[in-house]
Amino acid sequence: MPTDASGFTLGIEEEYLIVDAQTRELDSAAARILPRAQRTLGEQIQPELQLSQIESVSPVCQTLAEVRQSLIQQRRSLIDATAALGKHIAAAATHPFSHWNNQQVHPKERYQSLLREFRQLAREQGIQGCHVHVGLSDPALSHAVFNRVRVWLAPLLALSANSPFWLGEDTGYSSFRTEIWMRWPLSGPPPTFASLEEYRELVQSLVAVKGIEDATKIYWDLRLSERYPTIEFRVADICLTIDEAVMIAGLARALVRTCYEQALQDTPIPAVHQELLRAAHWRAARYGLENELVDVNDRQVIPAHELVERLLTFVRPALEAEGDWDEVSAQVQQVLQQGNGASRQRAVYQTTGDMQAVVDYIISETARGIV
Template identity: 50%
Template structure:
C-alpha cells in the first residue's frame, strides 16, 4: 500500500438558492447572476440543474482557515452582487414554499439529457447540497477509506440536516432533501468494495447496460470523484452558516485521515450491508438530532448526540494532530445545543407561522460571515 504524503487537501462546493427579495420565492436568475459574477474572477461560480440555483467552489485548501476564508469571500461577494439585482442568497437544502413546477431547467445539454431520461425526477430536483472533497490520489487507498467512512455518514447528516419544509408544508423530516435525492437510481449509500478494480468493474457494467452514461452519474452519498483525485462526501444538506460548513469539513477530513490510518494498522471495521446503511441514513434524515440513530457497529439505536460523540471520539486524534480539536468540538457542542438548521427553521416558523419569516431567517444566517 502506498503512503500518503503531504497535506490532506480539502475543497468545498455549496449550492445556494437564488431568492426574489420582493416575494421571498425562488428566482430563476442564475444566468444573469453568473454573468455579473464574472467581475469577481477569484470566485468559482457555476449554474446548476435549475435556474434558481447557483454553486460556488472553494480553491484547493490546505487547512480550515483557508476553507473559512474562501467560503466567507464567496458568500459575501455573491450576496452583495445579488442584492444589486434585488436578489438574495440562501443556504438551505430545500426552499420552504416555492413550487417545483415554477422552476426552469438550466440550458445545458447535460441537463436536457437528464430530463429526457429521468423525466419528473429531474423537474422536481429543486434541492441544495454541500459536497466536501478530500484529496487522495491513490484510488485503491480511496476505496478502502470510503469502505470505512461510509459507516459514519448518518451522524454527519443529522448534524447538518437543513430542509424540513417542501412546497409550503412541514415534511416531518429534518432533511427532506435526502428523500427527494434518494429517488434517483444511483443515489444513496455506496456498496462495500473489496478493491478499486471491483469498483471499476461495477461502473463498467452500469455503463455497458446504459444505466449511466459515465461514472459522473454515480450519485452515492460518498464516492470517488471523477473530476478530481478526491474522495467526495455528498450526503449533507448545504449548511446555514459558514461555521457549520467549516465544522463539517474538519470532521470529514479527520475521518478520512483516521480511516487511512486504520488501513495501515489493518484494523477491523463493520462491513455493514447497504440496506442497513440506507435505514441509518433514513433515520438521520427523518429525526436529525432529536431522535435515535442506528449505531451500525453494534446494530442498535442510540440517541443522536451519543452517536455524534462516538464519531468525535473516533476522529479526535486526527483533529488534535491538525490543531482543530477545540474548534470542532466546540462547534459541534453549539449545534447540539442550538439545533441543526432544520430545528432552527422550525423554531422561526413556530413564532408566527410564516414561511416568509423562515426565508428571512435563512437569508440572515447565510450572510453570517465568520
C-alpha cells in the same frame, strides 16, 4: 503516511437558492447573476440544474482557515451579485414554500440531457447539498478508506440537516432533501468494494448497460471522484452558516485521515450491510438530532447526541493532528445545543407562523460571519 494537513487537502461545493427580495419566492435569475459573481471569482461560481440555483466551488484548501476564507469570499460575491438585481441567496436544502413546477432547467446541455433522461425527477430537483472533497494521495488505498468511512455518514447528515419544509408544509423530516434525492438511481449509502478494480468494473458495467452515462452520474452519499484524487462526501444538506459548513469539512477530512490510518494498519473493515446504512440514513434524515439514531457498528439505536459524541471520539486524534479539534468540537457542541438548520428553521416558523419569515431567517444566516 502523511503527517500534516497537506496530505489531506479539502475542497467544498455549496449549492444555493436564488430568491426574490420582495416575494421570497424562488427566482430563475442565475443567468444574470452568474456573470456578475464571476467577475470577482471566475469559475468558482457555476450554474446548477435549475436557474433558481447557483453553486460555489472552492479552490483546493490545505486548512480549515482556507476553507472558511473561501466560503466567505464566495458567499459575499453571490450576496453582492444578487442584491444588485433585487435578489438574495439562501443556504437551505429546500425552499420552504416555492413550487418546483415554476422553476426552469438551465439551458446548458449537461442539464438538458439530465432533463431528457430523468424527466420528472429533474423537474423536481430543487434541492441543495454541500459536497466535501478530501484529497487522498494514495489511490491504492482509496477503496479501503471508502469502505471504512461509509459507516459514519449518518451523523454527518444529522448535523447538517437543513430542509424541514417542502411546498409550504412541514414535512416532519429534518432533511427532506435526502428523501427527494433518494429517488434517483445510484443514490444513498454506497456498497463496499473488495478492491479499487471492483469499483471501476462496476462503473464500467453501469455505463455499458446504460444505467449511467458516465461515472459522474453515480450519486451515492460517498464516492470516489472521477475528476480529482479525492473521496467525495455528498451526504450533507447545504449548511445555513459558514461555521457549520467548516465543521462538516473538518469532520469529513478527519474521517478520511482516521480511516486511512486504519487501512494502513489493516484494521478490519466494519461488515455493515447497505440496507442497514439506508435505515441509518433514513433516521438521520427523519429526526436529525432530535431522536435516536442508528449506531450501525453496534446495531442499536442510541440518542443522537451520543452517536455524534462517538463520531467525535473516533476522529479526535485526526482532528488534533490537523490542529482542528478545538474549532470543530466547539461547533459540534453548539449545533447539539442550538439545533441543526432544520430545528432552527422550525423554531422560526413556530414563533411567527410565517414561511416568509423563515426565508428571511435563512437569508440572514447565509450571511452570518461574512462581515
